[in-house]
Amino acid sequence: MLSNEADLQKEYEYFLKDHLPDGFSYVDDEEPPTVVVTVKNAAETAKKVETELRFQGYSESMVTVTANVDGEHQQIHLSFDLLYFTEQQAKSCLLLVARTIYTFESGSETKEETSIFSFFNSKKRHRKRDEDKFKDDITKEDVVKAVRKFSDNLPDGTYRTILVNDDYSIDLSQLRRFLPRKPTQKYYMSKETYEIFEEHEAHIPPLMDKVQKAVDAYVREHKEYPIIPYDHARRVNGYLLVQEHLLDEMPSMDFYITNYDGLITHTKPKK
Numbered sequence: 001m002l003s004n005e006a007d008l009q010k011e012y013e014y015f016l017k018d019h020l021p022d023g024f025s026y027v028d029d030e031e032p033p034t035v036v037v038t039v040k041n042a043a044e045t046a047k048k049v050e051t052e053l054r055f056q057g058y059s060e061s062m063v064t065v066t067a068n069v070d071g072e073h074q075q076i077h078l079s080f081d082l083l084y085f086t087e088q089q090a091k092s093c094l095l096l097v098a099r100t101i102y103t104f105e106s107g108s109e110t111k112e113e114t115s116i117f118s119f120f121n122s123k124k125r126h127r128k129r130d131e132d133k134f135k136d137d138i139t140k141e142d143v144v145k146a147v148r149k150f151s152d153n154l155p156d157g158t159y160r161t162i163l164v165n166d167d168y169s170i171d172l173s174q175l176r177r178f179l180p181r182k183p184t185q186k187y188y189m190s191k192e193t194y195e196i197f198e199e200h201e202a203h204i205p206p207l208m209d210k211v212q213k214a215v216d217a218y219v220r221e222h223k224e225y226p227i228i229p230y231d232h233a234r235r236v237n238g239y240l241l242v243q244e245h246l247l248d249e250m251p252s253m254d255f256y257i258t259n260y261d262g263l264i265t266h267t268k269p270k271k
Contacts, residue, residue, distance in 0.1 A: 005083065009033055012082040015090035021098035027077075035078045035094070040105050042067035042074035049076060052100045057181035058093060076101075084149075086142050089180050138183045143170065144196050146178035147189070161191050168205040170196070193263045204253070204266055211236060211255050212264050214246035225257050233269050234258075 013033050017026050020035065027034040039045045046067035053063060062084045068075045078097060082090065147170070151160045163170050168188045172179070188197040190205040192212035197204050218226045218241060226237045226244075234257040241247040255264040 006031060009082050012085070012087075015082055015085055015087045016080065016094065018087075019091040019094055021094055024094065024098065030079075032079045033082055035080070036068075036075050037078075037097075037101065038073065038075050039101060040074065042069050042076055045101055045104055046076050048104045049078075049097055049100050052096065053093070056096060057176075057179065058096075059177060061177075062180065063093060084178065085180075086139070086145060088139065089142060093180065138179060138181065140187065140196060140198055142179060143172075143175070143183065143187045146175040147194075147196065149178045150175055160189075160194060164189050164191050168202065193265070195265065207251060207253070208255065208264065208266060210247065211238070211241070211251055214241045215257070215262060215264060217246050218244060219262055225262060227257055236264060 009032060013026070016033060016035055020026060024035055024037045027036060046065050050065040053065065054060075062081055064079045066077045066079070068077055080090070080093075085093070147160060147163065150163065154160070154162075163174055165171055168191070170187045170189050172183060172187070176182075185199045186202070187199070188202050188205050189195070190197075190208045190212070192209045195205075195208065215226060215236060221244075225234070226240045228235045228237045236251070236255040236257060238247065238250045238255075242250055253266060254268070255266055256269060257263075258265050258269075
């Protein structure tokens with residue numbers, strides 16, 4: 001593992017440490033980051049855990065499962081590449097493993113909890129709450145991280161816009177190996193700024209790209225940004241762009257010039 005990658009793994013180890021289920025422990029100074037848990041039958045339980053992880057989309061590159069038997073001590077070792085994870089994904093993965101172990105070793109999901117995995121109490125009043133923990137936790141942050149990883153692996157001269165469909169939705173099939181499971185909603189991306197949006201924001205990327213192109217054209221012509229005078233938020237002057245015939249009509253929402261090479265954003269800067 002490269003030294004900078006090792007440093008990042010160390011930086012992200014709290015993804016695991018802060019979310020260890022009962023009975024799980026983190027192995028300090030281990031590369032890659034490793035979590036261990038004592039089980040009844042390490043070999044069989046490890047197979048079951050690995051099968052469930054792969055079924056749920058956690059690849060071997062993301063987490064490996066090994067059985068460790070030392071006399072009467074039987075443990076499963078889970079080794080993580082945390083560069084593939086967000087904190088929420090790591091938490092979900094640990095919960096999935098804990099649930100799988102409990103279900104497999106108890107023989108029933110509804111058996112009354114008596115083992116170290118006490119948070120999986122199967123009484124009716126807790127069942128819905130526990131099930132909610134295992135729902136798809138993929139967020140926009142996860143998709144942003146996956147897109148960055150995808151971009152890092154592109155050949156020179158190829159851009160992340162190859163991910164964007166005609167309707168500005170992201171082709172998530174190309175990100176599959178960078179996501180622990182398939183998202184439950186669509187995500188969208190601006191082809192000009194690469195900003196990513198959730199499904200309820202699908203109307204923003206097409207408008208953003210029109211405004212970004214207009215801003216770029218104005219800068220090429222006038223060597224300055226089309227900003228509303230004395231606006232500390234650097235709000236784009238839509239009226240000016242219409243007046244210059246760079247837009248057909250005033251944008252239906254505000255955009256702001258960022259400090260990144262004149263790229264715009266729909267998020268108002270904090271004071």
